[in-house]
Amino acid sequence: MSFLTTVRTTLAPRLATPLRPALTSALHTSAPRAGLNESDRNRDNLDQIYEEHKRDQLEHSKQGTAKWKQELASNSEASVKADRGDIDSDDKDFATLQERTKGLPNRDGPVNKTQ
Structure with missing residues (x-):
């Protein structure tokens, strides 16, 4: 019986302490990015490029010629x-x-020449 009392006394303080919120957080957030494509993030003017593509897409959708x-x-x-x-x-x-x-691949030109 003395063994059980020592186990209870060593576990009791650990269970009585509240858990840290960082360990119990269910939701995690990340910083929002301006890019849509996950692999396209190394350009400085991404917002301008995406706005240009969206403007072009809206113009084509109004004309009925929009494509993916x-x-x-x-x-x-x-x-x-x-x-x-x-x-x-x-x-x-x-x-x-x-x-x-x-x-x-067999055509002549600078694209197919190796250096």
Whole structure:
């Protein structure tokens, strides 16, 4: 019995002390960022770039010619679009896209020359 009394006396002060709020906090916050895309954060004028894209998107939506813009999408939205197979191209499927672009790596030009 003497063993149980020593355990009770050593545990009692620990349980009686209130827990620190930092350890019991259920919600965590982070600093808000101006960027929409998680990987696009190394430019100084991001707010101007996003405003220009949004203004362009609004103008096209008023004209009825609005399309999905990669620049305004988050990484997860772009991944979902890619997984669904939605492509923004004149080619209707990947086979025609491959057929049209199969000669591009073999063309002459500064893009394909190694240094």
